[in-house]
Amino acid sequence: MKIKSMVMVTLTALAALVLVACGGKSSSSGSNSTSSSAPTLKTARVKTGTLTAYVPAGKNTDWLKNALTLYNKKYGTSLTLKTTDVAPAVPMVQKITPMLVAKQTMPDLIMLQDSNAGSILAKFQDSFYASQDFGFIGQYGKDFYPAKMSYAKTIAPNKKVYGFPNDWGTSMMFYNATLFKQAGVDMSQVKTWDDLIAAGKTLKAQTGKNLLYMRDTGELDTVKNIAMELGATLIDKDGNVDITNAKVLEAYAILKKIQDADIVSYGNTADYLKIGQESGMIQAGGWFAAMQQTTYTSGKGDWRIAPLPLVNASDKPVSPMSGGSSWYVAKKAKNPVAAMQFISFVLTNKDSLDEYLKLTGLPANTTAYTSTLANQTFDYYGGQKILQEMNTITKASITGYAFPYTADLDTYLAAASYEIQKNGTAPKTALADQAAKFAAKYSIKVVQ
Amino acid sequence: MTHHTKKGVSNYSRAAWVMISPFLLFFIITLLIPTLISLYFSFASIGEQIQFVGLENYISVFRDPLFAKAYLNTFIFMAGSIPVTVFLALILAVLLNQPHIHGRGFFRTVYYLPAVTSVVAVASVFLTFYNPQGLFNRIVTMMGAKPINWLTDPFWSQISIIIVMVWLNVGFYTVMFLAGLQNISSEVYESAEIDGASKIRQFFSITIPLLKPVVLLAMILSTINGLGAFEAPNILFQNSYGPENAAVTVGVNLYKTSFELVNFGKASAIAWTMVIVAVGLSLGQFILGGRKHAK
Numbered sequence: 070m071k072i073k074s075m076v077m078v079t080l081t082a083l084a085a086l087v088l089v090a091c092g093g094k095s096s097s098s099g100s101n102s103t104s105s106s107a108p109t110l111k112t113a114r115v116k117t118g119t120l121t122a123y124v125p126a127g128k129n130t131d132w133l134k135n136a137l138t139l140y141n142k143k144y145g146t147s148l149t150l151k152t153t154d155v156a157p158a159v160p161m162v163q164k165i166t167p168m169l170v171a172k173q174t175m176p177d178l179i180m181l182q183d184s185n186a187g188s189i190l191a192k193f194q195d196s197f198y199a200s201q202d203f204g205f206i207g208q209y210g211k212d213f214y215p216a217k218m219s220y221a222k223t224i225a226p227n228k229k230v231y232g233f234p235n236d237w238g239t240s241m242m243f244y245n246a247t248l249f250k251q252a253g254v255d256m257s258q259v260k261t262w263d264d265l266i267a268a269g270k271t272l273k274a275q276t277g278k279n280l281l282y283m284r285d286t287g288e289l290d291t292v293k294n295i296a297m298e299l300g301a302t303l304i305d306k307d308g309n310v311d312i313t314n315a316k317v318l319e320a321y322a323i324l325k326k327i328q329d330a331d332i333v334s335y336g337n338t339a340d341y342l343k344i345g346q347e348s349g350m351i352q353a354g355g356w357f358a359a360m361q362q363t364t365y366t367s368g369k370g371d372w373r374i375a376p377l378p379l380v381n382a383s384d385k386p387v388s389p390m391s392g393g394s395s396w397y398v399a400k401k402a403k404n405p406v407a408a409m410q411f412i413s414f415v416l417t418n419k420d421s422l423d424e425y426l427k428l429t430g431l432p433a434n435t436t437a438y439t440s441t442l443a444n445q446t447f448d449y450y451g452g453q454k455i456l457q458e459m460n461t462i463t464k465a466s467i468t469g470y471a472f473p474y475t476a477d478l479d480t481y482l483a484a485a486s487y488e489i490q491k492n493g494t495a496p497k498t499a500l501a502d503q504a505a506k507f508a509a510k511y512s513i514k515v516v517q
Numbered sequence: 518m519t520h521h522t523k524k525g526v527s528n529y530s531r532a533a534w535v536m537i538s539p540f541l542l543f544f545i546i547t548l549l550i551p552t553l554i555s556l557y558f559s560f561a562s563i564g565e566q567i568q569f570v571g572l573e574n575y576i577s578v579f580r581d582p583l584f585a586k587a588y589l590n591t592f593i594f595m596a597g598s599i600p601v602t603v604f605l606a607l608i609l610a611v612l613l614n615q616p617h618i619h620g621r622g623f624f625r626t627v628y629y630l631p632a633v634t635s636v637v638a639v640a641s642v643f644l645t646f647y648n649p650q651g652l653f654n655r656i657v658t659m660m661g662a663k664p665i666n667w668l669t670d671p672f673w674s675q676i677s678i679i680i681v682m683v684w685l686n687v688g689f690y691t692v693m694f695l696a697g698l699q700n701i702s703s704e705v706y707e708s709a710e711i712d713g714a715s716k717i718r719q720f721f722s723i724t725i726p727l728l729k730p731v732v733l734l735a736m737i738l739s740t741i742n743g744l745g746a747f748e749a750p751n752i753l754f755q756n757s758y759g760p761e762n763a764a765v766t767v768g769v770n771l772y773k774t775s776f777e778l779v780n781f782g783k784a785s786a787i788a789w790t791m792v793i794v795a796v797g798l799s800l801g802q803f804i805l806g807g808r809k810h811a812k
Binding site: 159162163166169170185188189191192193194195196285286287335336337338339473474476477480483484487488491506509510512 | 563564565577580581582583644649666668669670754755756757758759760761762773775776777778779780781
């Protein structure tokens with residue numbers, strides 16, 4: 070009986086202890102990054118140590134490794150690097166959030182997509198060093214795409230920039246120049262979506278190929294791209310959902326014109342690049358250029374890159390944003406200061422940026438595109454200087470706002486698109502319905 | 518003498534506690550404590566500080582239209598898959614229990630294989646079957662019907678998920694029913710035959726009533742499994758909610774709330790609604806099962 074009582078008492082005490090511990094405030098993570106002891110660019114350089122990084126395998130991991138060699142040589146340091154392959158979107162969130170909740174020691178460098186960073190920083194902004202406090206933004210911020218920096222400022226609830234900006238993507242048009250030439254279409258004359266629809270009809274009539282891919286579960290990319298070209302941010306600066314305005318409705322009207330022209334190949338999201346490769350054009354971010362060259366080798370020489378068409382020929386050229394990534398440094402890491410010093414070098418040193426370009430990366434640092442390497446031509450794209458082309462397109466990026474739930478809005482827009490296309494619901498009704506559901510989920514307002 | 522007996526019982530009790538203590542410790546650390554933490558989390562905002570917020574998470578959960586849709590879908594999947602799974606499993610088990618069937622062990626293994634195969638692999642294979650030009654549409658068109666939009670039409674999307682759930686589970690319950698059938702004495706069937714009962718009569722008057730506890734267990738297990746449906750819809754619809762949110766389940770909603778929106782408090786509240794529903798449904802099944810048994 071005594072043992073039974075002891076077990077029960079221990080059990081109760083253990084449970085109480087756990088609950089109390091859960092409710093307790095952390096002392097380790099509460100340090101203020103702006104305190105006088107906070108590291109800055111002027112802090113003495115860390116000479117030795119092993120940096121750990123959660124980063125996707127491939128060009129980003131290779132870039133860090135190559136840049137570390139340059140860094141050690143330049144500063145006489147002997148840092149080493151240990152990387153773990155984690156994709157920078159949801160898998161990274163899955164990997165680091167339990168660690169943040171449990172207040173575990175974090176890796177020194179974390180690569181995270183901007184669209185996913187919002188949900189992390191909404192809960193854990195004080196667990197990270199701000200690149201702004203480190204002095205990185207003040208020193209180098211002007212070199213980065215303005216739209217990237219503007220977006221970065223809106224990710225964290227306190228509007229401070231935490232990420233060290235890596236890359237920034239805008240939606241652009243990859244088109245099969247050979248196919249359009251066969252159809253007798255001069256793509257240099259395609260300036261507007263109406264022009265593109267006409268080109269798509271000719272393409273279909275002459276070659277039997279469709280113009281582009283769309284999701285059969287509700288189109289998203291085309292309508293978002295057109296809406297953003299028209300200046301719709303979808304989430305307003307106060308964080309309220311704004312998808313029932315005239316600009317979004319106009320985007321849906323253009324979408325309907327494209328769909329009614331019978332020039333669309335529908336498919337699931339897993340096959341969209343494959344389907345796109347069989348079509349006249351693909352809407353994708355700059356990242357697709359490297360992938361297309363290595364995955365679809367038979368298209369060598371056929372494809373070109375250009376900005377997406379505008380709604381009106383007289384409109385100011387503007388590129389819809391498609392996202393980017395940044396590096397984050399947690400306070401509770403083994404070598405955070407060394408990590409910030411190293412990543413500052415990686416993202417700003419000319420030789421390091423060249424290394425990224427060689428690995429088919431597209432730095433958000435615009436100075437990267439002044440190098441000789443950035444002027445190379447690509448046979449796959451018919452000798453086009455694609456890095457310069459993509460840099461020009463990206464410089465015209467729309468300025469948008471980031472909120473923790475921005476990425477989730479895609480689901481609701483796709484649902485509205487499905488409702489409009491399959492059930493013939495009026496766009497305003499379908500969008501208002503989805504906006505109301507989205508607003509209810511996050512306790513925000515619908516902009517009327 | 519009495520004192521000696523009490524001492525004996527005490528020693529026996531102590532030995533029992535010592536023997537179960539490794540499991541008890543394991544249970545406390547891996548199940549009880551996480552469960553209590555999760556319960557606390559459902560009333561808290563989880564971030565750098567963990568703050569008690571009362572019913573805020575539950576209010577947020579019930580205000581979200583997706584929560585109701587996820588439960589509705591989950592119940593549709595359960596209502597569509599559980600009766601079919603149990604029925605098919607019962608038929609297969611009865612067939613496999615026939616003495617004249619050769620290679621019973623082989624069939625038992627084959628039918629059980631889906632239960633030990635990765636759901637991810639299964640769903641990925643079914644993804645190719647559901648392709649517009651995939652296996653299922655070839656069969657459908659060979660039969661003279663129009664191709665079906667398996668993954669793009671809300672109704673057929675749900676049917677697609679139900680098919681995968683049935684395929685995944687039918688083997689497991691077949692083996693479970695087979696074990697139950699083999700516990701029914703052959704003498705009962707012999708007596709029935711002497712009394713002139715047909716095979717169908719034997720099935721309904723002997724097999725089904727004597728197998729009832731196993732069927733009840735199967736129903737409870739499949740209900741709990743169905744409530745947590747996650748992998749199949751998530752893979753078939755590539756991390757989306759499917760057309761008109763037809764593929765969102767409570768499990769998918771819970772996952773996305775946790776790891777895409779990083780809202781562990783709200784996710785814990787969703788998890789606890791699942792616990793309450795699972796307990797409620799299981800109790801209901803026990804009560805209904807017991808009542809019929811009493812009759």
